[in-house]
Amino acid sequence: MKSSKSFFYPKSRKLRPNELPKVYRTLRQAFGHQHWWPGETPFEVIVGAILTQNTAWTNVEKAIMNLKKNEMLTPEAFRKISEPALARLIRSAGYFNIKASRLKHFIRFLYSEYEGDLDSLCVEKGDPLRQKLLAVKGIGPETADSILLYAAQKPFFVIDAYTKRIFARHRLFPYERSYESWRHLLQDALPHKVSLYNDFHAQIVAVGKRFCRTKPDCGNCPLNRYL
DNA sequence: GACCAGGCACATC
C-alpha cells in the first residue's frame, strides 16, 4: 500500500512546555479513559499487535475470535500448529501468509529465549528486550513498542499512523521524521509512566478514528479548539 | 469498483 501521507502537512512549530500533557487531558476529557489494550492476556496482546499491522482492528478481532474458538490462543498451540494451518485460522486479518510466518518467528524466539514463558520475557529490562524484539523477523518498531507497553508494561510510547497524522496536522512535529524521533519527542515531553502512555495512545486512536482519517476532514475534533 | 485500515521486509538507487 502507498504511504498514508496523501495530504500536505503544514510546517511544524515549536512544542510549548507542558503542551502534550494538556493534549492528553483534552482528549481524556472528550473520550474518557479507554481501558486498553483490547486483549485478555499478554499473549493475546502480542498476537493482536502482529495481526493489526496495516489492518483494521475489526478484521483482527474476527481472527482472534477464531483462534479462541479453536482453543488455539496459547504459545504451546502456536508452537505445534503448522504455518499453513495457522494462516487459515487468521485469514480474516488479511496478509495471512506473511502474518502466520511472523507469528511463527515470534514463537520460535519465545521458546528459544524464554522456554515459551511470557512471564520471563516480561521481566526482562525494557531496552534489551526491545533490541531482541526488533531482531525478530516481522517485528518492527511499532509492533515492538506495542508489545513492550501493552504486554510487558514498559514505558515505551507507541507511534502509529494516527499519532503522526494528528500531531503533524496540528503542527506539533514534522510528519516525515523517523519513528525514533517521534518516540523521543513524545517520551521526552511526558512523564515516563506506563498508564499514561497506555491511555494516551488509546486516546490518539479514538480521536484518529473519528476525526483524523487520511482525508483531512477534521470535523469537530476536540483538539481543534485547543490547538 | 475504489479507497482505506493501529506495518514490515526487501530490492534498488
Add this chain to the structure above:
DNA sequence: GATGTGCATGGT
C-alpha cells in the same frame, strides 16, 4: 537514507 513494492481481507 530515501523510495517503491508486495503482502490480502473486509468495511464504507
